Amino acid sequence: MSPPELFSNDPANTHEAMMEATYRALCTHGYANLTIQKIGEEFSKSKSLVYHHYDGKDELLLDFLEFMLDRFATEIIDTGADDPTDRLQSVIDLTITEPLSEERASFRRTMIELRAQAATDPAYREQFTRIERLFHDHIADLLREGIEQGTFRDVDPDQVASFLLTLIDGTMLRQTTTDDGAITSARRELEIYLQDRLIADQQ
């Protein structure tokens, strides 16, 4: 597998190189078959460096998860757009979209495998709860701003954010675990919902 766009061709430091090695190993072997040894094999520098930094597979994977979720959050949140409508569009374009590039699809599969660990492991659960709150606040804030500006109707920003984030999570789950290709259709309905419920009538 060629280096995913998620990582620059030239890792900034040893930590980033280790995260990239973890990502490659996870894409190749999946969570259940992953060992710290296999991660070491993907690492261009000395394998012993990986053992030196982490006590085991789960310590390394949790560090990886924090790193990746922060990258993903930065991508979605720091779009450079000012306008609430553009910021909302950007969240939706990055999350509720089909088809995915092979790189994106691979990233989502990896994230779903790790996310399933959160069903039973509190440390994983804490990471995913943290990132959901971050996304929630981002969406609720842009809604609040749009309401203040009069671009959006006077909806409950937290309630609409909860609804949208549930749709985003459902998209990720369906796209990674089924072949039914229903996202394009769900997205069309979402556009109708946003138009009817959110977009204020233009004078």
Add this chain to the structure above:
Amino acid sequence: MSPPELFSNDPANTHEAMMEATYRALCTHGYANLTIQKIGEEFSKSKSLVYHHYDGKDELLLDFLEFMLDRFATEIIDTGADDPTDRLQSVIDLTITEPLSEERASFRRTMIELRAQAATDPAYREQFTRIERLFHDHIADLLREGIEQGTFRDVDPDQVASFLLTLIDGTMLRQTTTDDGAITSARRELEIYLQDRLIADQQ
């Protein structure tokens, strides 16, 4: 763990008893740590029966998955209700609800762990695709019926079904893997969406 309501106290046959043993073992040990040996330990009859029926853990788990998804589908689809509004309400009450009983929460955790396997395993993917299509058709059919009767507005039944099923999947993922408790709020927004978009004005 006491026998979950999902199973009767008196399994109808050996197959059902084996499925219950698998469910208990999965709840106790999780997918990654599960072995066919551990399933055998939960089985009240001879352990060798399990080995006799299945070649390995994944063959048994796929059979279990088919069994459980069919039960779950039956519960949601065969509600005894005739009216499209009641049938839709019943789907939503069974899927987008909070808080969950410990038994339901446990069932969902188990399903999410198996569903994550579908990210990389085509046999799991096939099962989850099959069940998504079943739910989709159930929802689209009841919408179609409601539109014909004039209870629902003239929406695109497949598009609305895709949207609702994505919300249902998102609910399952969020509830099992995060602690943010956002489902009550998402559900309130869903009621508004249904009222605005679907329910025909009464004369």
